[in-house]
Structure formats: structure tokens, C-alpha cells
Amino acid sequence: MLHQCRICGYAGFDREDVVRHIAQDHLSDLYEAEEIEVEAPDVQAASVLKCGYTGEWIGPPQLHSTAQRILEVHRERFAHLPLETYKAKLETCHDAESIEAWRQASRKQVRYRLKDQPEAAPRNRREAEEHVRIEVAPRQIRSGVRAIVPAPVAETLADPILRQGFLQARGRETQYPRTLMDALRPAFRHMRMKLFKHGDQTTYVTAVPPDPLDPAQAAEPVRKILDVLRAHPGAHRKDLCLGLGLDLANAEACQEALTHLRWLIEKGHVIELFSGALILPGS
DSSP states (O other): OEEEETTTOOEESOHHHHHHHHHHHTHHHHEEEEEEEOOOOOOOOSOEEEOTTTOOEEEOTTOHHHHHHHHHHHHHHOTTSOHHHHHHTOEEEOSHHHHHHHHHHHTEEEEEEETTOTTSOOBOHHHHHHHIIIIIGGGGEEEESOOOOOHHHHTTOSOHHHHHHHHHHHHHHHHOOHHHHHHHHHHHHHTTOEEEEETTTEEEEESSOOOOOOGGGSOHHHHHHHHHHHHSTTBOHHHHHHHTTOOTTOHHHHHHHHHHHHHHHHHTSSEEOTTSOEEOTTO
16 A cells, blocks of 8 residues: 655555654744744753764764754655664764854754744744654545655655655666656647658647648649658758758748748648658658
8 A cells, every 4th residue: 555645746555654744844834933042041051962064063972952852853755764873874973063063053942933923932843853754744644555756755654665666767768758647648649740750850849730742642842842852851941041042141931932832741641740840741
């Protein structure tokens, strides 16, 4: 059974993982964070811990709040690392300057206030996440045997089986997007679009059905355009004018040829690719 976040599409086999995702990654959807200044902690400390990755002060080792802070920092910023690996990077500082730096840094704290209840008492991060876990997450999770996950979200999935499956599927689709094309073909047909292949068998889609025109049945100016494009498939408009023997400085003569070309494109007798290249149907 898959459990999925209704907000962004994040999914996992472990429901608790999706609950954690909502509580952490969507906290800002519900809460406004504000920084406040409080009194420096009145604690006798012989040493303090510092994050070896960010240089952030964590706190004295003997405090229970320090152990909680270690878990919070790991969860918020370094969840991709094993907890013990993160703990091994903590630095223990014994000098008075470091202890005073921790005291001053501790004066600045972040509190979270509900956006739809600004008059309610602010919460710390742990309290805000707990509120989201209990009150919000159960309403924002759907469960089932199938889930559609946006590609940017799929890259962040915690479940290794789902993430590996996504990476493999993306690799296959990048090489040959057969699944994508199988999904798009009915949609294109419903929109009355036409698909055709050209050159290296690349599939193109067009609103104008390709309709080959026999040059023998065309007027002289049109026949000349078809002859040039048959001899020079992939030519652009400038190349076409040169192939017709026109002087590019002669705007009137070029405009007349391009008028015939536009008619041919509108009727599907000539296909103009997104790159500007001109080809004949079936060529």
C-alpha cells in the first residue's frame, strides 16, 4: 500500500515517513516563522558542541535540550546521513570564547505562529511539527496501490525502492520515451493532431495533416518550390529563396515565393518543423 501527500505528491510505503514529510516540509504552509530574542541561558557549562558541517552552536553536552537539538539539526539538514555519522562530526569546544558565543547565539530563537490563528500563542519547532503530525497530516494523506508522483518530488523520496525504481524508469524514458508516447498518442488524437515520422524516425506532431502534392498538378511557382525542397530537404526559407534563384535583396520577389510557401504549409503539402526546416510529406 502506498501513502501519498496530497499537497505535493510525495509518496512512500511507510505512512510514518509521509507524516514526517508533511510535518517538516510543509510546516511553512501553515506556520509563519519569526525570530525572537530571549535571555541568554543561565547554565554553567564546561564545554559546548558545534556542528562540524555548518559551524552552528548546538549546546552543552549535559543538557537534554542539546540532545533534542542534535536530532532536529540532523533531521532538518542531514537526514541523508546516518545519525551516528552526523554525531561524529560534532566538535567539542572547551574555551570560554566558544561557550560565550553559544550563549549569545542561544538568545535568538525561532517561534512559529499559525497563519490562520495569528492571535494564538507561538510554538517552538518541535511543538509546531507535533501539531501538524496530529492535526493536519492525517487529512493530507491518501492511500492506495497506485500513485502519480511529480518527477522533482520523486528525486527526494526516502524509500530506496521507490527512488531506485523512479531513477531506472527515468533512464529508460530518457533513452526511448515509449511509455510517454503511448500516453500522449491518444491525447493527440483526441485533439485531432497528426503524428508522423521523419529522418531518424523522430516522431513529430502537427495540427495540419500531411498531404503530398504531385508537382505535375501544381502551378509553375508552386512546382518550383516543391522541386527545390525535394532536392534540398530541410532547407530553411532563406535557402528556399536562394534555391529559386531569387535575390534576397528583392523583397517583393521573395515575399511572393513565401506567400506560395505559406499556402503549401497551411494545406499540409509542405511541413515546416519547429526548427524552421522545410520538408515534403513522405520524404
